[in-house]
Amino acid sequence: MPSILNFSDISQSDWNALVDRAVAHYRRGKQWTDVAKGKSIGLVFMNSSLRTRTSMELAAAQLGAHVTTLVSGEGVWGFEWTKGAVMDGDTAEHITEAVGVLSRYYDALGIRAFASKTDYEADKSDAKVRMFADIATVPVINLESAWYHPCQALADAAAIRATFETRKTNKFVLSWAYHPRALPMAVPNSALLMAAHEGFDVTVASPETHTLDPDLVAQARNIAASNGGSVTESSDLHAAADGAVVVYAKAWGGRAQYDDPAREQAQREANRNWRITEDVMRNTADGKFMHCLPVRRNVIVDDAVIDGPSAIHLLQAEMRLHGQKALLEKMWGV
């Protein structure tokens, strides 16, 4: 099995099998085996993590594999990512050597490298994570890149399949929400593609200043169509929520931040009240509230919603463990 960097690396049938396998692991409960004994994985985090780190460590450990977590800047040399760089500045080690060495130690690698938020095309092409995977001589798992978070999407789909016996409607709303900072688009991109793979009729609700990348939306539309679903966009959250079975909330920065961060901030601040409230949820068809976490309470979502019965964010987080067990099993063929 090759690296898992994004959804193009996974066919629809592999996707279905992985999600079902994740749900099966969840239904079986915490299970410790030795099927991957003698395997090891090295996780490289360029950014903070709680769920991804702990769930990946446990996923590997529960399969009997060894895992090491490295956090950039915390006892590890700073990495240089520019090809051909004359390294007379702050960075001490080129990613070429770092990944070259780790490839010789571990049987798989994971990499988390968030968006630059300064170079849109580099972020859209997932330049860093692709570079990492190109250098590696072992399979690489994307632990959230500039553009994608496939492990989160896998867990989200598993949480949805485990939650709904039957759906009242097929409507899935991916809603933007206000956040004091302009966050990356990896999670909304992946949530949209996930919902498309799951065959939902997806509505992406956001201010017009904060729509997702048109190519990404077009890609999702194609995937949705081939699974009996659809993708539409809306700038009216309340109307979008009408009749939905899922409201998936996520903050992200507008594309304007790449050439005019001040304008993006003004556009974002103008939508400070775009927040998932009980009012929004009442509009749904007994819809579930989803979020990838970490979530800013009373900014992204009101306490009344996230502490209420519609919220399945903790199930999503729990599914990270089970989804990644499924991924590692497939990657290592165990």
Next chain:
Amino acid sequence: MPSILNFSDISQSDWNALVDRAVAHYRRGKQWTDVAKGKSIGLVFMNSSLRTRTSMELAAAQLGAHVTTLVSGEGVWGFEWTKGAVMDGDTAEHITEAVGVLSRYYDALGIRAFASKTDYEADKSDAKVRMFADIATVPVINLESAWYHPCQALADAAAIRATFETRKTNKFVLSWAYHPRALPMAVPNSALLMAAHEGFDVTVASPETHTLDPDLVAQARNIAASNGGSVTESSDLHAAADGAVVVYAKAWGGRAQYDDPAREQAQREANRNWRITEDVMRNTADGKFMHCLPVRRNVIVDDAVIDGPSAIHLLQAEMRLHGQKALLEKMWGV
């Protein structure tokens, strides 16, 4: 078994059994088993640690369990602890979600969260650690909170039982010592309760400005009485040491720091020479020097004492491993 947050969570008979079990582990030496294979524990540190982290990791590993250590601010999101907070500031994740998620991954959690030193009632009620345990759906071990350090107390009692075949006297002195900073009271509180559980005649020696909380002292007095001991207070270290079998040294800040830190500092500086010297130890009945570590040499205690034959601080530290093995065994029923 429920969470172990403080001494109210442990009956006298459980206490006795745990201490004896710790000593038994110590006498048996380093022993690796698989009795807790398939169990896992996640340790969350809001503050630094050497002994607690390594001894808890080894305790779990020696029982065959998996352990993960998370350090706040080191590759992990900053946590918000205020209920109902509108999270538009620096903190990215509410402790509600963090603990909710970790509860779904691990079979037990540990939490270290030192005193605020700004809100006496919150510290006295151990608000943070109680909140953590209230959210958790798995048992929680207190790895040192604002008010208690039960794992240290367990190790201290085991070190005492392993050291004394018979005691010349029953006198235990808990002595304040000068420190350049106003430290929390968790360790002295726990050492006092430990000595009470062990049935000592305890003298708490401190400047009058640095007495322990009266309710805590009263609680210790009751426990001591029911075990044949007693608790008295003294502001004369040399007199207190007279005839003691143990001098347990510890620095802590005065209660004045909560409303007037400058006054507390002045009171503390006025007692710069309150330090465990050879002179103090000569007054004892061949007494042992104890300290929980880390210790400031030549500030808390002279080199001549801590490097001499009366010091059992390394045995205390060693007992952390054995005490926590006993605790995990009891917690998991293995």
Next chain:
Amino acid sequence: MPSILNFSDISQSDWNALVDRAVAHYRRGKQWTDVAKGKSIGLVFMNSSLRTRTSMELAAAQLGAHVTTLVSGEGVWGFEWTKGAVMDGDTAEHITEAVGVLSRYYDALGIRAFASKTDYEADKSDAKVRMFADIATVPVINLESAWYHPCQALADAAAIRATFETRKTNKFVLSWAYHPRALPMAVPNSALLMAAHEGFDVTVASPETHTLDPDLVAQARNIAASNGGSVTESSDLHAAADGAVVVYAKAWGGRAQYDDPAREQAQREANRNWRITEDVMRNTADGKFMHCLPVRRNVIVDDAVIDGPSAIHLLQAEMRLHGQKALLEKMWGV
């Protein structure tokens, strides 16, 4: 087996056996056993690490041992190293207690503590690492000290033995290279001693301002002589490279930095172009390029060299794992 702090701790026959054992591990590939089950090692890093940390963790894990990594200042108390210090400043824990405690938890310890670069005699005597080992009651492995990096040297020798079936010449060049900072001498010292142990005719090429310590060179000369080799010094890189089978590049600060850092920097900057280029390598007898990593590309070595067929730096890094497995096996007698 005692601690492994430097080359005086290893006889020539032990050296040969360790290197051969490392090559054997390499040829056998990643192998996981339980020969060291029930053993544990604690690694203490006062400085950053990628290879040393991951390769030592994996070496221990592949033998079935438990390993803990501690990084100074990252969730661990700051250590005081001065004997007799009155600890009323920033450091919270004396190394005496830290090592005393860890000795009671682990079956071996590792310590990385780079040069002070302010006290030449202390660095030359490896004062910190010797102090650490003197306090420890279990064997200690030097993970790079002020003066030596024996684990790197062991891996380097294994990489050389695995690379050369036969050598065209016996010439080994250890070359200084420019670096924006004045780096410690541990690696060049160890590379020189390693090459001497391997019986090479070594040329140390460096500006006259950046020669290695005369006592260290004399020590290497004696070891080389007893193994049929020799040590000479040169200030002409191109001439030195002539006919070499190995060019081992490394930056290090001049001895002048200890009393006059500004002068050292000026001397170093005057040699900004002292770099391993294709021109240098063309002078060799089909020589191999070696470096311990991390390496500053296009400062120490041109991309064309390190990305070309002569570079064996990744093999050196890979051998760290196998060399340290051999070391742990010998240390624990397993």
